[in-house]
Amino acid sequence: MEFGVFLLAQQRGYHQTSHEVIQNSVEQTVAAEQAGFNTAWYAEHHFNNYSLSPSPLMTIAHCAAKTERIRLGSAVCILPLYHPSRFLAEVGFVDSVSNGRLELGIGSGYQQFEFERFDVELEDAGKIYNEFLDIIPKGLTQDIFEYEGEFLKIPPSSIAVRCKQDPMPPLWITSGNPNTLGRAVREGHNLFTTSLLNGTDAIQGLRSKLEGIAEKENKDLDDDVKFGFLRCGFASDNNADIEAYLSNARFQRRISESLKYRRAQSDDGYMIKEVPSETDLSFDQMRKNLPVGSVNQVIDKLLEEVTILKPKHFALQTQLGDCDQKTMLKQIEVWGEHIIPAVRKELERNEQTTVA
Numbered sequence: 001m002e003f004g005v006f007l008l009a010q011q012r013g014y015h016q017t018s019h020e021v022i023q024n025s026v027e028q029t030v031a032a033e034q035a036g037f038n039t040a041w042y043a044e045h046h047f048n049n050y051s052l053s054p055s056p057l058m059t060i061a062h063c064a065a066k067t068e069r070i071r072l073g074s075a076v077c078i079l080p081l082y083h084p085s086r087f088l089a090e091v092g093f094v095d096s097v098s099n100g101r102l103e104l105g106i107g108s109g110y111q112q113f114e115f116e117r118f119d120v121e122l123e124d125a126g127k128i129y130n131e132f133l134d135i136i137p138k139g140l141t142q143d144i145f146e147y148e149g150e151f152l153k154i155p156p157s158s159i160a161v162r163c164k165q166d167p168m169p170p171l172w173i174t175s176g177n178p179n180t181l182g183r184a185v186r187e188g189h190n191l192f193t194t195s196l197l198n199g200t201d202a203i204q205g206l207r208s209k210l211e212g213i214a215e216k217e218n219k220d221l222d223d224d225v226k227f228g229f230l231r232c233g234f235a236s237d238n239n240a241d242i243e244a245y246l247s248n249a250r251f252q253r254r255i256s257e258s259l260k261y262r263r264a265q266s267d268d269g270y271m272i273k274e275v276p277s278e279t280d281l282s283f284d285q286m287r288k289n290l291p292v293g294s295v296n297q298v299i300d301k302l303l304e305e306v307t308i309l310k311p312k313h314f315a316l317q318t319q320l321g322d323c324d325q326k327t328m329l330k331q332i333e334v335w336g337e338h339i340i341p342a343v344r345k346e347l348e349r350n351e352q353t354t355v356a
Contacts, residue, residue, distance in 0.1 A: 004039035035336025064098035073103030100164035191227035199289035228313030248321030
């Protein structure tokens with residue numbers, strides 16, 4: 001199984017500068033490569049402190065120069081906020097300068113706050129996204145392509161900088177819409193999934209949902225579909241460090257839901273207030289749900305979750321809220337030295353036992 005770090009680049013308050021947040025993302029990427037992670041993922045959001053990551057492709061281009069082996073992914077590029085011709089050209093450029101290490105995660109977006117400021121209607125996001133998905137393989141694999149859609153129109157054109165990967169970088173699709181996921185499965189793309197802060201019941205429900213989508217497309221989920229699982233997790237014997245991480249995980253959900261459901265509050269038009277929600281989980285419930293605790297507890301919980309879900313990729317959320325950078329760099333090291341090897345060894349042992 002592959003492992004990645006997911007870098008949301010959040011700013012929980014003005015005690016963090018934007019420069020510090022971005023530098024922390026770069027440092028965590030380098031640390032993840034040194035620790036043996038397969039991939040570093042970067043989000044895309046705009047105009048507020050939920051995420052200071054306005055361009056995952058720019059971040060990937062920068063981090064490509066700081067690293068050598070780790071693959072670098074967008075999670076995700078919000079396609080309706082792009083012009084398709086520029087997007088395709090930048091994808092080709094980024095895959096080239098990263099020497100073919102780009103993992104291209106794409107999505108339709110969900111935050112009304114962002115769409116308003118790009119003068120794009122959120123209700124059109126799904127249709128625009130689907131037209132993009134028509135265009136991307138054409139633009140990245142054909143010498144000359146054209147497209148005539150309801151929203152996107154491209155005359156005969158050629159992308160000058162071609163991708164290093166042949167025929168194109170892997171596409172990762174994230175969505176809550178079964179039809180969108182079904183199209184991804186049908187066309188052979190990868191899926192990026194999450195169960196947020198919920199426990200094993202939600203993971204089992206996610207597994208059943210994915211099985212149903214794959215079956216509808218006449219595919220076997222385990223044999224024909226590669227999908228990743230985004231998850232919060234933290235290993236420590238220090239209770240204060242664990243609770244600090246859980247506090248930041250809960251902050252992330254509060255702000256995300258506040259923006260998604262258009263109830264965001266701000267005193268200055270930028271910093272979104274962290275307001276308790278009816279959907280908040282207690283720290284005790286989060287401890288029960290998530291792979292947090294001692295190293296051995298995290299290993300056991302993680303093995304329980306991946307045994308249920310059976311993802312091919314596990315992405316650990318490392319940069320949440322105002323997590324202490326030294327603590328998080330150490331956390332990445334702990335996962336690389338202890339957790340990832342132990343999980344892989346046990347999964348390999350289980351696979352060999354099943355085959356035998």
